[in-house]
Amino acid sequence: MNTRALLLLLGMASAQAEVVVVVSAKSPVAKLEKAQVVDLYLGVSKELPGAGQAQLLAAAPPLRDEFYGKVLGKEPSQVKAIWSRLIFSGKGVAPKELGSAADIKSALAGNPNAVAYLDKADVDASVKVVFSP
Template sequence: MIYKLLVATFALLSASVFADVAVVVHPSNANALDNKTIERIFIGKAKSFPDGSQAVPINQEASSAATEEFNSKVLNRSSSQLKAYWSKLLFTGKGQPPREEADDAAVKQLIAANPNLIGYIDAASVDDSVKVIATF
């Protein structure tokens, strides 16, 4: 009985720790993006959406759970690896990291106001102010 209770508790806790991350854009953005294109935009190797319009990535603060999930699932890098990557690009003058916002609400507010932005939020925070293009 205790074993079943522990397993159920662990399952519930695991679900909350490993929340899905939704990559979101402005509702008018009709571009379809695959995982590789999303990764390229967020590491500065792609500057536009497939239709040619400018793509501006928005990160959340490095300490947020959504950022840790996004970095792991989409960019396949740890926070320290990304910090080193961006430090090198900044030092050589070849790039700047994406702008950082505090939380899901701030990212949604910016994206809802600008069709060139792309960001990520906790999937539970999605509403009709943004359009989900991928979930990880």
């Protein structure tokens, strides 16, 4: 492998986001365990502990794909298949995908039962981190 290719690979590795799961700063939820996050985002559970029915929010790729891999341990196609089955059977509503961190934080601010994931660099006082892989 030549030096240029190695530098490109190193640059790509350092460009990956640090994904964290967040809720509104006003949410009663203080912490989630990994299993709770996985259950929510794979449709096993609909309840946000201590806050009622969860409204799941999702980021667009590449952050979404990183969240799927790092937190859920799944490929995007696997998660899509799971949600397709849940939606078809009437047992779930897929996470609402929003285009930017600002859109996600705005949606969180309006709903204390909403949960989302962001790049740690986008976290501010409007949200609180409840899970960090």
